[in-house]
Amino acid sequence: GENVEQHPSTLSVQEGDSAVIKCTYSDSASNYFPWYKQELGKGPQLIIDIRSNVGEKKDQRIAVTLNKTAKHFSLHITETQPEDSAVYFCAASRNNAGNMLTFGGGTRLMVKP
């Protein structure tokens, strides 16, 4: 089955700096890679996703890059703000009916004012 590894497990940055979180996956058949933000006591919130036919996707301060050959993908957050503080999860899936998401272990991001 799929195995997703995520690094770092914790990340502390100053407000305004950039944050980068990296994930690797094992199943070459995976072709859908979402990122979720989870605040304490809440459900994971989808922030951006990328499909395997695209190498990069950007949405305002958030961008995701995908390298299918190397089987890794990354989340980039620019101009971080204190409200970006949360746990971020990457995930991988085959884009088929009802297919499960396999999550990375999560990264706790702390943005210091």
Next chain:
Amino acid sequence: AAGVIQSPRHLIKEKRETATLKCYPIPRHDTVYWYQQGPGQDPQFLISFYEKMQSDKGSIPDRFSAQQFSDYHSELNMSSLELGDSALYFCASSLLARNTQYFGPGTRLTVL
């Protein structure tokens, strides 16, 4: 925009009791997923349904069962509860064609 609804939000049960968790997907979404998240852990996939049929199965204990109804809502039934079942249980929904999963707020189950 309407989101995934889960009920109850909190549930306290004794060991060996049963529990039923409910999930109401985003309107027009046809696929539901159940995940279990232990403290400090990532969500672990349990089971999914599309059009009332099971579509994928993960690490769901035999003590648990689930189904999807004609109105697309889903229920997760948990029997012979154990202390280790204490966790957050999330439901997610998607449109089959996209597989973009949107998560609900979760049910926090505590087994005493």
